Amino acid sequence: MTSLTRILMKPRTAKGRQLTPIVPPTNVSGHALIAVIAIMTFLSCLTLGAVTLVRDTAATWQSQIAREATIQIRPSDQVDMDVQLIEAQRIAAGFPGVRSARVVDREATARLLEPWLGTGLDIDELPVPRLVIVTINEADPPDYQALRQALQDKVKNASLDDHRNWVDRLVAMSRTTVTIGLAALILILSATVLTVVFATRGAMAGNGHIIEVLHFVGAEARFIAAQFRQHFLLVGLKGAAAGGFTAILVFIGFSWWSARNLATPEADQAAALFGDFSIGIDGYSGVAAIVVLIAGLTAITTHLTVIAYLGDVDSHHPDQN
């Protein structure tokens, strides 16, 4: 037996140790890929956060308006306004689905008109309609038609405004805004997917020689794909986590700014439009889902690229010698 045969045929022993990964640690193109994934994830998360914010705020507006209805009693010579107000309050308060009914007193009515008519207004001198604020049980709202009929039967000049017009407009506006936001999110996610696909393919191109060598030493396609998938999944996770984390920091920063400036006119204005800038559990879950989606996409793209590359290697025509 020759010495070579002795080497190749001898029993196999010895301890294992840590081997260098077959796909090399992240290089320049790998860093660029992480940066691209982080930026696209950040933009996707911001869009998702904005959509969540608008949706939640619109829902809050809707709920606030739907929580109340107003009974308006127009003045006339034959009507004792105070009696009518008390009667209207009594009818409304006793109606199923109504939590309470409150008469807007003279002072409060005067304050309401103050921006238009100035201070020192004597409400009895003007034919000013008076209001009863009805608080609705949102879970079990009253039959507005029946309430309206009851008021018309027993209270002269009374009309019920259930804010339905406003609610309908708000619902339409919020649906439109959320639809536009979702369309923007879909566009950004599509751009992210394409960017991740091209950036991953670009980063993979620098590893073509490794795929080729593995192929020629008899590695199966699934082994080669698994090596690259594992590596690029990690790259994708790093980038997506960085982008998602930065987006969360931005949301927390806005929320903090909003809370810190709670009593200022700017914050009041912003809060009226966007609530407290908190995206809530839905928003954070969405950010986590985007991170997982983008990392997964990177891994899938890598897998498909490796398989396509191996197909090319098998049908590749090398230069002649």
Add this chain to the structure above:
Amino acid sequence: MIRFENVGLRYGMGPEILRDVSFHIPARSFQFLTGPSGAGKTSLLRLLFLSLKPTRGLITVFGKDRTRVSRRELPMIRRRIGVVFQDFRLLDHLTTYENVALPLRVRGREESSYRNDVIELLKWVGLGERMHVLPPVLSGGEKQRTAIARALIEQPEILLADEPTGNVDPPLARRLLRLFIELNRSGTAVVIATHDLGLMDQVDARRMILSEGKLDIYD
């Protein structure tokens, strides 16, 4: 072991690179493949290694028709064929030891099961002291021996070497040739593609000479 019958090869719509090539490589045989540059030596090696499909003719590898070998079966057949590339194809981020062990690693073997074998093979090719060095700092000859050791580690039934002495000085070329001869004695068929007439003169072996796409064999 490998049989070619009237094999022709062309790239796209170009002229035929190989024409009516017929030969048989028996088990445990030793042969040189030679010819001028551009004669198609590398293309012929690629056909032998199943990385190209012939335009016409029949290639039988280990008793199996090349055209019937599926993509899934290719890795299993390639494991029975060792290849030494002219440009070595070593992975620069892996050490000499890891490059040589790569064919075993891709088969899912535990490192502890092959470590001693790889170390002894590296010693046998004269790289015992260089096993933890990365390829960029190896000399041309050391890279060549690393590539040869990688091709040998899984005891292939046939070894294909493309210009294995092209980058080394004559003494090292003779040493590498002795290595191939010993490998052949241990039962592996060897095909060496070379321009080096001096190398061929040192061994009384079959010569396959490619010229203008035609193959002549001198036993």
